[in-house]
Amino acid sequence: MSRKRFLVTGGAGFVGSHLVAALLEQDADVTVLDNLSLGHRAAVLPGAKLIVADLSDAQAVDDILSDGPWDAVFHFASLSLVGESMKLPFKYLLENGVNGMKLIEACVRHKVSRFVLSSTANLFGTPERIPIDEAVTIEPHSPYGESKFMIERALHWANEICGLRSACLRYFNAAGADARGRIGEDHDPETHLIPLAIDAVLGRRPPLAIFGNDYPTPDGTCIRDYIHVEDLADAHIRVLDQLTHRSVRYNVGTGRGYSVTEIIESVGRVAGRPVPAHLAPRRLGDPAVLIAGAESLRADTGWSPRYTDLDAVVETAFRWREAHAQGYDDRKLAEPALA
Structure with missing residues (x-):
């Protein structure tokens, strides 16, 4: 075949x-x-x-x-x-x-x-x-x-x-990264919350900006899937x-949303220290809650997310980013960790 x-x-x-x-x-x-x-x-x-x-x-x-x-x-x-x-x-x-x-x-x-x-x-x-x-x-x-x-x-x-x-x-x-540590997330400029929070807690960038805490959500920060x-x-x-x-x-989607505050707290738990952050004004056009459903995909294909715990998602991202201070500019990827 x-x-x-x-x-x-x-x-x-x-x-x-x-x-x-x-x-x-x-x-x-x-x-x-x-x-x-x-x-x-x-x-x-x-x-x-x-x-x-x-x-x-x-x-x-x-x-x-x-x-x-x-x-x-x-x-x-x-x-x-x-x-x-x-x-x-x-x-x-x-x-x-x-x-x-x-x-x-x-x-x-x-x-x-x-x-x-x-x-x-x-x-x-x-x-x-x-x-x-x-x-x-x-x-x-x-x-x-x-x-x-x-x-x-x-x-x-x-x-x-x-x-x-x-x-x-x-x-x-x-979000996240390859569980074996071979590849991960590296954008220039980086705009995604989880790698930005990781870099902030690792001291690689200034404290993280939280864009608004007065949204109609349980903790006032935006919720995303x-x-x-x-x-x-x-x-x-x-x-x-x-x-x-x-x-x-x-x-x-996973059917579960997490607020900016919950993401920051998760990164802090994984890193073992709090993420430095500060409040900033709202960004224009940010909806309070965005969560995508996947019931049709689940029903038709049997798909189901394996990563259902936020800390597990963040942990894979943290391990890759911690090992690659310059992202892929390291020129050589770290040896894969054992799964």
Whole structure:
């Protein structure tokens, strides 16, 4: 039986690299397409092939896809800063939306049958109910969310007209790191709460800013859904079986939200000392509570998050970040810890 072959765009980034690791564990043949503008060469584990190219390079994309057949394409490559997208809308609409549609068109031409999109729960703006299920009205409140919706709509028509079956997975806050310590989260600039809190407690950055404590939540700080990156990778793989007969759209979350205060307290417990933090004014556009539901995904695929304890999620992130003071700029990853 031949090995399954997968193409992963953005596979040198945070979530994409963890999917690559999971596919390699299943003895798949994995090719990563990444321009390394946001990803890291060292995040692509041995066993995967890395092609450094940009999605806007139509010839490079054609050359890669022509080396088929491919069992599926996983698409992670994108810009993902909501705030930046509000300042540079066309950068996001072009680089995410248009380049994503060009990739879909190339997949159709090269007879790829399955496509999995790393989408976003940012599609829903300020939702009318929590947890956010798939029936909640889609109304992106940023060009970032709009760019992902553009790709989802293109995939709809690629299915209706061309037979390309697709899965779109929408989630908020990917968190944690590889349990074996091989890969982790390293953004420049870093904008995610957990690594920012870890760096603050390790003395690598100033005290953490808490943006508002007067929201209508139990402790006054915003509540978000944090899902371990390995659980996300598992969800991306599980949806493949659904694509043998239909296209699907799933919201992905743990069903449990944590406040900024609870995240800070968790990092403090894992680190063994309190996180230095200070109160700052609210940020414009921050909803009080955002939690994505995953009941449809659970029912259809049997997926269930393995990481259900917040401290366990934070602990994997802390171990990787503590061992990599300069992130992937260490040039050499630490030896994997025993699982």
